[in-house]
Amino acid sequence: MSENLDTFRAEVRDWLAENCPEEMRSPLRSEKDACWGGRNFSFQSEAQRLWLERMGERGWTAPAWPKEYGGGGLNREQVKILKQEMVRINARGALYSFGISMLGPALLKYGNEEQKQKFLPSIVRGEIRWCQGYSEPNAGSDLANLQAPAVDMGDHYILNGSKIWTSYGDYGDWMFCLVRTDPEATKHQGISFMLFDMQTPGITVKPILLISGRSPFCEVFFEDVKIPKDQQVGELNKGWSIAKYLLTHEREMISWTGLSQTGTKSVGETAMDTIGGSDGQLDDAFLRADIAKFELDEMAFALTIERARDEVKAGVSLGAVSSWFKYFGTELNKQRYNLLMDTNGSDALAWTGEASNDGKLARDWLRTKGNSIEGGTSEIQLNIVAKHILGLPG
Amino acid sequence: MALVLNEEQTMLRDAAKDFLNGRAPLSHLRQLRDDGVTEGFSQELWTEMAEMGWAAIIIPEEYGGLAYGYTGLGLVLEETGRTLTPSPLLSTALLGTSALILSENENMCAEWLPQIASGEKLLAVAFEESAQHRPETVNCSAEPKGDGYLLKGSKLAVIDGHVADAFIVSARTRTGENLNEGVSLFLIANDAPGLRIETSELLDNHRSCQVHLDGVLVDRTQLIGPLHGGCPILQKVLDRGRIGMAAEMLGIAQETFERTMQYLKERKQFGVPIGVFQALQHRAAILFGEIELCKSAVLKALQAIDADSEEVPILASLAKAKCGQTASLATAEGIQMHGGIGMTDEFDIGFFMKRWRTLNQQLGDTRYHLDRFATLKGY
Numbered sequence: 001m002s003e004n005l006d007t008f009r010a011e012v013r014d015w016l017a018e019n020c021p022e023e024m025r026s027p028l029r030s031e032k033d034a035c036w037g038g039r040n041f042s043f044q045s046e047a048q049r050l051w052l053e054r055m056g057e058r059g060w061t062a063p064a065w066p067k068e069y070g071g072g073g074l075n076r077e078q079v080k081i082l083k084q085e086m087v088r089i090n091a092r093g094a095l096y097s098f099g100i101s102m103l104g105p106a107l108l109k110y111g112n113e114e115q116k117q118k119f120l121p122s123i124v125r126g127e128i129r130w131c132q133g134y135s136e137p138n139a140g141s142d143l144a145n146l147q148a149p150a151v152d153m154g155d156h157y158i159l160n161g162s163k164i165w166t167s168y169g170d171y172g173d174w175m176f177c178l179v180r181t182d183p184e185a186t187k188h189q190g191i192s193f194m195l196f197d198m199q200t201p202g203i204t205v206k207p208i209l210l211i212s213g214r215s216p217f218c219e220v221f222f223e224d225v226k227i228p229k230d231q232q233v234g235e236l237n238k239g240w241s242i243a244k245y246l247l248t249h250e251r252e253m254i255s256w257t258g259l260s261q262t263g264t265k266s267v268g269e270t271a272m273d274t275i276g277g278s279d280g281q282l283d284d285a286f287l288r289a290d291i292a293k294f295e296l297d298e299m300a301f302a303l304t305i306e307r308a309r310d311e312v313k314a315g316v317s318l319g320a321v322s323s324w325f326k327y328f329g330t331e332l333n334k335q336r337y338n339l340l341m342d343t344n345g346s347d348a349l350a351w352t353g354e355a356s357n358d359g360k361l362a363r364d365w366l367r368t369k370g371n372s373i374e375g376g377t378s379e380i381q382l383n384i385v386a387k388h389i390l391g392l393p394g
Numbered sequence: 395m396a397l398v399l400n401e402e403q404t405m406l407r408d409a410a411k412d413f414l415n416g417r418a419p420l421s422h423l424r425q426l427r428d429d430g431v432t433e434g435f436s437q438e439l440w441t442e443m444a445e446m447g448w449a450a451i452i453i454p455e456e457y458g459g460l461a462y463g464y465t466g467l468g469l470v471l472e473e474t475g476r477t478l479t480p481s482p483l484l485s486t487a488l489l490g491t492s493a494l495i496l497s498e499n500e501n502m503c504a505e506w507l508p509q510i511a512s513g514e515k516l517l518a519v520a521f522e523e524s525a526q527h528r529p530e531t532v533n534c535s536a537e538p539k540g541d542g543y544l545l546k547g548s549k550l551a552v553i554d555g556h557v558a559d560a561f562i563v564s565a566r567t568r569t570g571e572n573l574n575e576g577v578s579l580f581l582i583a584n585d586a587p588g589l590r591i592e593t594s595e596l597l598d599n600h601r602s603c604q605v606h607l608d609g610v611l612v613d614r615t616q617l618i619g620p621l622h623g624g625c626p627i628l629q630k631v632l633d634r635g636r637i638g639m640a641a642e643m644l645g646i647a648q649e650t651f652e653r654t655m656q657y658l659k660e661r662k663q664f665g666v667p668i669g670v671f672q673a674l675q676h677r678a679a680i681l682f683g684e685i686e687l688c689k690s691a692v693l694k695a696l697q698a699i700d701a702d703s704e705e706v707p708i709l710a711s712l713a714k715a716k717c718g719q720t721a722s723l724a725t726a727e728g729i730q731m732h733g734g735i736g737m738t739d740e741f742d743i744g745f746f747m748k749r750w751r752t753l754n755q756q757l758g759d760t761r762y763h764l765d766r767f768a769t770l771k772g773y
Contacts (some may be wrong), residue, residue, distance in 0.1 A: 032475035137699035235680055282773045292768040300716050303690035314398050324683045386675035390655055394672030 021047035034096045037126025056125035069119030099123035099130040110234035131172030133163040150179035159225040169218030193239035212366035271343045320388035327381035330371035336379035339363040410473040420477040427599045435480040444513025457507035468641040468696040475645020485554035488638045490517025497618035518558035520549035527758040530573040536565035542613040555603030556593040579624040598748040633710035638696045640713035647724040684720040715763035721750040
């Protein structure tokens with residue numbers, strides 16, 4: 001087995017050496033460097049296009065998916081090796097994709113054979129970019145209260161209503177969407193999961209401006225949008241199980257935001273640079289204490305993620321604990337940016353101009369306020385912990 | 395190393411849990427207190443613990459120990475935090491034993507460790523000279539005299555000093571230097587002429603002592619570790635103690651939390667279990683998470699000692715500070731959520747708060763370790 005893995009590692013190494021373009025062997029400088037693929041994506045460079053094409057062809061943009069759907073067909077150990085080898089040469093991800101991180105897992109679990117064949121390979125190759133239609137103006141924390149009606153018209157559905165907080169709704173080629181198919185049923189029972197092309201007549205998209213400035217979030221409006229019946233996933237009126245499955249998935253991804261990016265300076269180091277210290281101690285005793293409390297939690301949280309991963313490997317399932325990770329990770333991130341703002345004093349206030357990179361710190365700080373709202377608010381996560389982990393009544 | 399327990403460790407923990415629940419649950423501590431047992435713990439029970447090998451967990455096999463490592467001892471301490479079973483585990487099996495092992499003094503190890511492993515002898519480490527934790531401030535002096543040293547000074551807050559067969563004492567052998575240098579460690583028998591002990595009963599029914607050295611003459615063979623080089627050893631001993639105490643506080647936090655969750659499900663007011671109220675649910679959920687953080691910090695720190703990692707100091711401060719914070723929160727919420735009954739002596743929950751308070755204060759409180767954490771992080 002380990003011999004096979006060594007052979008595999010050697011193959012991966014050779015393949016990457018040959019196929020990963022030189023330009024793709026450096027970290028992303030900003031979000032703009034990320035390749036999202038899709039019908040209308042304009043590649044930054046030929047290297048970016050080639051990298052996606054080659055990785056997609058090999059199925060390594062979704063290395064764990066079955067080969068029959070275009071994936072890499074790799075087992076867990078092999079996926080790990082692929083990641084390690086990519087990290088070793090500083091290779092960028094070839095594709096950032098909600099199709100891979102969110103829709104794919106749902107289709108693999110709930111989709112029928114025809115749907116898997118139709119949608120998965122194009123996700124792997126980055127040909128279709130997906131966006132998510134979940135929240136509505138009156139369905140935020142109470143997501144199951146969503147109302148957008150999809151009415152059965154015999155061979156198709158007609159969708160009306162609207163969605164909000166759709167990330168990159170303005171760039172999405174297709175949407176995976178929760179709709180109301182039974183207005184009479186109790187709220188969790190009448191929801192279905194549907195897929196449709198964003199070019200279908202009747203869809204309008206409007207970007208949302210946040211307190212931090214431009215954002216990927218959009219509002220999406222539906223007016224008599226026609227959805228063929230074969231684009232409904234899973235059982236009719238049972239879409240809530242798919243939604244829950246995906247939300248758990250999403251939470252686990254968001255929760256890692258509590259960790260500082262490797263290579264970036266810690267808050268304490270930043271403070272020493274901007275404020276300075278005497279005898280190795282920061283010249284602001286109260287800030288120092290606040291930073292220490294924060295970094296104590298940051299370190300304990302990193303260790304808890306490490307422990308959770310080791311437990312998953314040992315066969316313990318994470319379950320509702322992912323809600324706590326989401327809660328704590330996002331709260332930590334808010335603290336980090338509060339402290340970074342404090343640490344930078346009046347420099348932190350700049351909103352425009354080159355020196356501040358167009359007010360990056362201030363905008364990032366404001367943006368973190370949304371971390372504990374998106375993907376389920378902190379309060380909702382605490383409810384989930386209380387109910388599903390602690391078994392408290394109500 | 396994976397942050398999970400191996401089979402041997404899981405078995406040790408389960409055995410500890412069974413034994414403590416059967417032989418020494420919280421009612422045992424209450425009985426000792428109500429009966430006014432002078433030592434504050436049961437010698438008989440300690441003999442049983444030693445028979446199970448608990449006094450010998452970190453002792454190398456060559457000295458009659460089990461060599462299970464600190465992770466094993468930490469698991470037992472965590473369980474004693476749940477039952478609040480008093481014993482010389484901290485003073486002898488952890489602090490004293492660590493000091494002997496780290497001193498690398500073969501003669502002393504050969505003389506003492508087998509008797510510690512068997513439960514016959516107890517040790518206490520005496521390093522504190524002020525009410526605040528300042529182990530590097532050593533005014534107690536050891537001046538060369540004849541073939542040995544003459545020790546003068548006083549030590550405070552000596553855990554289990556009242557039953558120790560010998561003390562490991564820090565004393566200054568060279569003056570006017572960097573605080574961290576010029577200190578040496580000595581092992582002194584409890585019957586040494588000039589040594590006097592005053593015992594105090596603490597709020598958690600544990601005992602702590604002042605040890606007065608009114609000109610105690612020791613032989614040079616009683617110097618353990620390098621001359622003038624005692625501080626680095628003492629710091630390592632203290633870090634091991636801090637991590638062990640963190641493990642005990644983790645046990646306190648978990649047990650208090652579980653008892654409180656049970657109460658939230660049972661106690662009815664306004665016709666419903668009080669656990670339905672969101673004001674309590676969210677605080678419970680937050681506390682759950684804090685305990686998860688502690689579990690990771692403690693396990694990582696214990697593994698770091700066993701791996702002799704350079705990270706031990708920062709992980710010790712992380713674990714001590716985090717568990718101090720969390721056990722504080724858990725016991726405070728425990729009493730608050732139990733309401734009036736939580737304030738009564740008849741009810742158990744207050745015992746956990748008392749024990750947390752003692753552990754928090756010993757070997758550096760939460761603020762001490764936050765400060766040290768920041769210093770070690772370079773700011």
